[in-house]
Amino acid sequence: MKKRFNLNYSSCVSRCREGWQGLFCDECKKYPACKHGTCQQPWQCNCKEGWGGLFCDQDLNFCTHHRPCVNGATCMNTGQGSFTCTCPPGFTGLNCELELQECDSNPCRYGGLCTVSSEPLTSRWITMLEGTVVVVVVVVVATDIGS
DSSP: OEEEEETTTTEEEEEOOTTEESTTSOEEOOOTTOSSEEOSSTTOOEEOTTEETTTTOEESOHHHHHOOOOTTOEEEEEETTEEEEEOOTTEESTTSOEEOOGGGGOOOOTTOOOOOOOSOSOOEEEEEEETTEEEEEEEOOGGGTTO
8 A cells, every 4th residue: 555645635645456445455346247245355256145156146045135926925945046936725826926716626527617706605506497307506615625
């Protein structure tokens, strides 16, 4: 470090060696392309927690930094910039952004037609007369699925 005294303004100007900076030339200069890192020696790029790669530009903690999973899903980091969402019941999709409908799994058997309804979830039997033949229609609702 070279110091120079300026008589006009009574101040010192420091000229640091290459790779060093600061008032006392004790701060290293990190590599210019280093995005999320620090240095202990000139031109280093020591990555901060959650970052990786040569220039600390690869996000290793995507879940925390970006929060990609929605609807109460659990996020798990699976590598550099990648993740997996574990969806709660009733949701699907890469980010658990799609709500499942009761009829999506085709729960009605024997040619039955599934219809989503906002009515209370109970089983109902409907009997209709069609000429001389009695037709019994079973209405399957969400509480019946899987039981």
